[in-house]
Amino acid sequence: MQINLTGHHVDITDSLRDYVDTKFTKLERHYDHINNVHVILNVEKLNQKAEATLHLSGTEVFATSEHSDMYAAIDSLIDKLDRQVIKHKEKVKRH
Numbered sequence: 001m002q003i004n005l006t007g008h009h010v011d012i013t014d015s016l017r018d019y020v021d022t023k024f025t026k027l028e029r030h031y032d033h034i035n036n037v038h039v040i041l042n043v044e045k046l047n048q049k050a051e052a053t054l055h056l057s058g059t060e061v062f063a064t065s066e067h068s069d070m071y072a073a074i075d076s077l078i079d080k081l082d083r084q085v086i087k088h089k090e091k092v093k094r095h
Contacts, residue, residue: 001024001028001034001035001036001037002035002036002037003020003021003024003037003039004036004037004038004039005017005020005039005041006038006039006040006041007040007041007042008040008041008042008043009042009043009044010041010042010043010048010070012041016041016070019071019074020039020074023074023075023078024037024039024078026078026082027054027078027081027082027085030082030085030086030089031056031085031086031088031089033056033057034054034055034056034085035055035056035057036054036055037052037053037054037055038052038053038055039051039052040052041070041074043070046068047066047067047068048066048067048068048069048070048072048073049064049065049066049073050064050065050066050070050073050074050076050077051063051064051065051077052064052077052081054081054085056085056088058092059088061081061084061085061088063077063080063081063084064077065077065080
């Protein structure tokens, strides 16, 4: 799984990059057909925004999350993506 991490108005520190990598390995445990991930971290005044697009085999999954803390925004984003990935996995199993 390749992770592309982009920051808008925020510096991508090593600890932030490691945190994102660690969180996305959790998703990979649930569904191993994740080809490519594009993560955008954005700061707008007091809001920290994290959004990601996952390229799965056959489809794309997108989610976004906002919080006052960037790490909490990433956690929320991972939870949303996790639910969508599991939903996609169940859909693929049925067909």
